[in-house]
Amino acid sequence: MDAGHDPYVALRSRPFRSFLSGMAAVFVATQIQSAVLGWQVYALTRDPLSLGLVGLAEAAPFLGLTLVGGWAADRLDRRLLAVASLAAVALSGAALLALSLGALRSPAPLYAAQALAGIGRAFFRPTSAALGSELVSREHYQNAATWRSSTFHTAMVVGPAVGGGLLALGGPALAYAVVVALSAVGLLALAAVGPRPRPEPPPGRLHHQLVDGIRFVLAQRVLLAAMSLDLFAVLFGGAAALLPVFAREVLGVGEVGFGFLRAAPAFGSVLMSVALVRVAQIDRAGRALLGSVALFGLTWIAFALSRSYALSLALLAAGGALDSVSVVLRSTLVQSRTPQERMGRVSAVNSFFIGSSNELGAFESGVAARLLGLVPSVVVGGALTLVTVGVVAWRAPALRDLDRIGGARG
Numbered sequence: 005m006d007a008g009h010d011p012y013v014a015l016r017s018r019p020f021r022s023f024l025s026g027m028a029a030v031f032v033a034t035q036i037q038s039a040v041l042g043w044q045v046y047a048l049t050r051d052p053l054s055l056g057l058v059g060l061a062e063a064a065p066f067l068g069l070t071l072v073g074g075w076a077a078d079r080l081d082r083r084l085l086a087v088a089s090l091a092a093v094a095l096s097g098a099a100l101l102a103l104s105l106g107a108l109r110s111p112a113p114l115y116a117a118q119a120l121a122g123i124g125r126a127f128f129r130p131t132s133a134a135l136g137s138e139l140v141s142r143e144h145y146q147n148a149a150t151w152r153s154s155t156f157h158t159a160m161v162v163g164p165a166v167g168g169g170l171l172a173l174g175g176p177a178l179a180y181a182v183v184v185a186l187s188a189v190g191l192l193a194l195a196a197v198g199p200r201p202r203p204e205p206p207p208g209r210l211h212h213q214l215v216d217g218i219r220f221v222l223a224q225r226v227l228l229a230a231m232s233l234d235l236f237a238v239l240f241g242g243a244a245a246l247l248p249v250f251a252r253e254v255l256g257v258g259e260v261g262f263g264f265l266r267a268a269p270a271f272g273s274v275l276m277s278v279a280l281v282r283v284a285q286i287d288r289a290g291r292a293l294l295g296s297v298a299l300f301g302l303t304w305i306a307f308a309l310s311r312s313y314a315l316s317l318a319l320l321a322a323g324g325a326l327d328s329v330s331v332v333l334r335s336t337l338v339q340s341r342t343p344q345e346r347m348g349r350v351s352a353v354n355s356f357f358i359g360s361s362n363e364l365g366a367f368e369s370g371v372a373a374r375l376l377g378l379v380p381s382v383v384v385g386g387a388l389t390l391v392t393v394g395v396v397a398w399r400a401p402a403l404r405d406l407d408r409i410g411g412a413r414g
Contacts, residue, residue, distance in 0.1 A: 011147070013144050013147050014151050015151065017139055019197050020140055022194075023194065024151060024152065026196075027136075029187070030190035031158075032166070032186055033094075033097065033163075033186035034159075034163070035162070035163025036163045036167040036182060036183050038164075039167040039262075040167045040179040040180065040183075042248050043248050043259065044104070045111045045114060046252070048108060052369075055245045055246065056369060057111070057370065059370070061119045061122065062118045063122065065119050066123070067356060070352045071217070071218075071349070071353070072126070073126045073127035073131060074348045074349040075349055076127060076131070077127075077130050077131040077351065078346065082348070083197050086131045086135055087195050089128035090128055090190060090194065091191065092120060093121050093124035095124075097121075097180055100114065100118075104180055105177050133354070134347040135197070136152060137347050145339040149339065150280045152335070153280075154277035156273075157277060160267065160273065161267045161274060164263045164270075165263045165267040166263070167179055168259045169260060171263075172259040221354075224341060226337065226400070226403050229396055230333070231334070231353070231357040233392065234357060237393070240385040243382045244266070244269070246369050246381075246382065248262060251265055255313045265317065265320065269321065271321050272323065272328070273327060276326075276328040277328050291404065293329070293330055293334070294393050294397050296326040297389065297393050299326050300326040301393070303319045303320070308386070338354050369385070
């Protein structure tokens with residue numbers, strides 16, 4: 005640990021603790037919902053493309069509205085907006101619960117419920133990111149980002165494992181009931197965060213305000229390169245949406261084994277986050293970011309070729325640890341180089357990139373698996389991740405040569 009560095013400095017803020025507690029409940033709920041919905045849809049259809057359609061159902065409204073969500077986060081009370089948008093996400097879980105209590109013959113109603121979650125998250129993601137940045141001072145952004153990443157990835161360990169257990173114990177209905185309960189806990193915790201003073205955005209026409217975050221990111225070459233790296237690396241290299249197929253068809257495990265597969269990347273992320281929270285700054289941050297993404301792609305190639313359940317778990321955990329490095333570095337970079345009055349809109353652009361890579365990545369994985377086959381599609385995706393890293397390193401020397409985050413803007 006760096007001399008004089010306090011690894012718990014962000015947690016000494018009471019509002020940040022309340023915020024983090026609420027986010028923990030929300031993260032666990034969304035991870036349970038995602039894991040259970042994937043298993044439920046594949047059990048209903050036995051078609052990997054249907055898993056991609058789950059991602060598309062959420063991505064379409066999310067990507068269409070996230071810039072509006074960022075604009076709202078810079079105009080309205082961020083705490084109240086976070087609570088309101090989380091309520092829409094909770095309604096999605098309630099809808100899935102109601103659907104699972106009946107006899108499902110088609111996945112279409114499930115897709116519709118997930119689309120409602122996409123609408124809520126279009127506002128919740130940029131708003132919660134901007135709200136979290138208000139609760140700590142700028143010099144503590146990396147510490148706060150690491151704690152939030154650690155909380156998220158702990159939820160990714162707990163959520164899928166609990167989801168798999170709940171599936172085995174009581175089916176999808178029980179799992180979704182737990183999702184609704186956790187969402188209520190998250191709502192109460194976020195409501196306890198007091199309002200924070202923040203500068204008002206400058207006046208201007210609505211369409212100019214909506215695209216202001218895009219203009220800002222385009223002017224910040226390092227930010228654009230880091231977001232693009234994440235977008236294409238996860239779009240091509242991440243195949244988490246296909247884990248139900250690997251669990252059933254390749255590794256031959258049931259609900260509980262699938263839950264541990266979903267949890268393994270987050271387990272690795274938590275271990276890495278525990279290490280990162282004790283580091284004040286990461287030297288050679290640009291090279292660390294590029295290297296972690298390249299190794300992330302390699303772990304997915306090895307996972308696709310593995311036929312050992314234990315080895316597959318280890319590879320997923322290693323990939324999660326590497327992903328944690330890139331998440332913390334990118335989050336710290338975005339927050340440290342964005343003025344507070346633009347934080348909502350820039351967070352929306354960041355959410356757009358993340359949402360594109362995650363939700364559209366799920367759709368891409370399903371389509372690729374249908375066209376190329378399960379294993380070849382993941383191998384090709386991992387190889388394209390390596391190509392992405394090479395192109396970004398070549399075309400964005402400012403990112404490649406970035407040392408410590410927090411210097412001059414690039």
